[in-house]
Amino acid sequence: MNAQPAITVRGARVQLGGRTILEHIDLDLFSGEVVALVGPNGAGKSTLLAVLSGDEPLDSGQIVVDGKPLETWGVRDLSRVRAVQTQESRVSFAFTGEEVVRMGRAPWAGTEQEERDDQVLAAALRSTESQELAGRTVQTLSGGEKARIVFARVMAQETRIIMLDEPTAPMDIRYQEQLMTMVRRRAVEGATAIVVLHDLSLAAAYADRIVLLHDGRVAAAGEPEQVLTAENLQRVYRYPLSVTRHPEHGALVITPLRPHLQPATLREEELI
Incomplete structure (x- = not known):
């Protein structure tokens, strides 16, 4: 990992429609790593990716890309540095x-x-x-x-920076794994990859670092083992989750506990 961040974020704050979407965001994103942005709906993941790409302006704070403030980049030059896949992927x-x-x-x-x-x-x-x-x-x-x-x-x-907003959401398992393998390969080759993911096990398997967002703030950031703990996830997602290791490759596997499906919660007549 290079000492100089490919992207630096300091004090990022965004308001939309009078509501604070992001606040007090400080991040350093490096070449050669995959960073997964995770968190519940409305946590600010897509907005953070949009401000990193330059598609959404900050209300306060600063983003620096390759040593230059983001707002000083020309559109053409920036498009040679970073590529973006939005969530909708609409073509009219x-x-x-x-x-x-x-x-x-x-x-x-x-x-x-x-x-x-x-x-x-x-x-x-x-x-x-x-x-x-x-x-x-x-x-x-x-x-x-x-x-x-x-x-x-x-x-x-x-480009040497790729930004993907839920790229695997519409895909079946084969192509999800294929896409993340390619993202991982690009990082090994020196690219910076920032990926919004809802699948926490996918994020744990392929990301070098996880940024867990909650209510527009960074709730935790670090390696998957540091961030994707049952305590962190249950606090943010407000649902009981199990965090285990895959028996073959050792990556973290996150699954819902589904207490409502446990036999003890069934009505007595359903057990007859």
């Missing part, structure tokens, strides 16, 4: 999958990197197993297929 026009992925190469138009467009496009489609989706219009794709195409666009953009 009848673009094909290939056209959407090719959009990831737009920041490199007019540079020497443009010569690699076709090669990078093919690699992005192949690595996400999306070749068969390339000729279809986005409107004909399922939610999971569309998410694969949009993730392929992020990969094709070839």
Whole structure:
């Protein structure tokens, strides 16, 4: 991990509609790591990712990217540094999958990197197993297929920072694991990856660090073992959870205890 953070956040505060969404956010995000943003609905995960990407302004505080204040970056230069996959992944026009992925190469138009467009496009489609989706219009794709195409666009953009907002939510298990494996690989190669996830076990398996958000603040931050404790999670999610280790690979596994399904809670007549 480099000594100089790729992204520094100090005193970040955001208000929307008169309501404080984020407050007192201080973070250092480094090259070569995967950071998972987790927390319950309304905790501020997507808003934090939006301010990190420059898509949502701060009301106070500062974000520094590669040593420069975020607000001083030009749009084109910033798009060569960070790529973003939003939660909705909406495409309004009848673009094909290939056209959407090719959009990831737009920041490199007019540079020497443009010569690699076709090669990078093919690699992005192949690595996400999306070749068969390339000729279809986005409107004909399922939610999971569309998410694969949009993730392929992020990969094709070839930036050293990637920001993903619930990228695995529409996907089946195979493609969830594939996507996070690719994110992990990009971090090993030196990228900074910030990923919003609801699946805590997925976050524990692939993230170097976890940022647990609650009511717009950082409730805990650190390695998965430090943050994803039963005490922390039950306090934030307000639901009993079990934290164990997978018997084969040793990663943390978080599961709901579901006390309402325990035999002791069944009505007496249901036990007859």
